[in-house]
Amino acid sequence: MIRVAVVDDEPLARSGVLSRLRAEPDVTVVAECHDGHALATLRRAEVDVAFVDVQMPGLSGLDALAAIPVAERPLAILLTAHDSFALRAFELNAIDYLLKPIDDERFAEAIDRARRQLGHTVTSSWPERFSIRIGTRLSFVEAADITWIEADGDYAALHVSGQRHLLRETLTTLSRKLDPARFLRVHRSAIVRVDQVAEFQPRPNRDAVLRLRDGTTLRASRTYIGALLAALHQRTHS
Structure with a gap:
């Protein structure tokens, strides 16, 4: 308890x-x-x-x-x-x-x-790979290769090396399965791999714009900025 x-x-x-x-x-x-x-x-x-x-x-x-x-x-x-x-x-x-x-x-x-x-979570290990079904074929995406993830209806789109892979899972469900030390939600429709954040730019409305290492720009909602800044701070001082 x-x-x-x-x-x-x-x-x-x-x-x-x-x-x-x-x-x-x-x-x-x-x-x-x-x-x-x-x-x-x-x-x-x-x-x-x-x-x-x-x-x-x-x-x-x-x-x-x-x-x-x-x-x-x-x-x-x-x-x-x-x-x-x-x-x-x-x-x-x-x-x-x-x-x-x-x-x-x-x-x-x-x-x-x-x-x-x-240590009260029931998750004993975080998934290291995801299976993506394309027709009758299965392909596999390594978690370590994912740069960011976006919501796409009932799917989550995994962004890997410029490619987009659809996983049949909502972003909310997926966010609870990912290692929080590596992946964080920054918006209702986006999750980022923390070590891919290259730049954090605050905006006048207290949201922020993130630039990832591959050049992708994403909006971070003020609702999620606190946890993101905490993770970035920990990475800088670890």
Whole structure:
């Protein structure tokens, strides 16, 4: 069972997170806090994951996390209406960064990411290849060769060396099967292999444009930018 704390000074916001967590059968809420001072007292021995509002009166969520010794700090999923805190969040090893109002699908992805970090996932290994049916013929695509993936109705289009291969699987289903250390969703209709991102260009509307190593340009939605920046930051400092 994953032990979760919800830390937010706004009762309505806390209620929204709590209602979503109640739908997760392997999650139990062990603490509900309304300020950063309460968060600073939490330790990983009692709490596995903390959903933390960044901006709170008195002591901010980021300052409260920083006050907890690294070895005792719970995994943190940050909640905020702004994305300007992302860099410091990743320095504190936050595993995800959810923008308010919270998107249900992104919330589910954040919980899945916590499960993987804690070793609670049932996935013992990530697929290394995919079989593509073309008429009566089967061809095989190595996961390590995929640059990015786009949604195409009930299919996912795998982009490999300039070629496009259709896999009969929705992007949402496929995203849960891929190794999150290598592949991340950046838009409702796109997944990228993280090591293929060559350039990140923020846009005025808080979305971003990605340039991949093969020259492909993709739009990254602000909803997914937090997790992408966290992954890029980890790759740079690993």
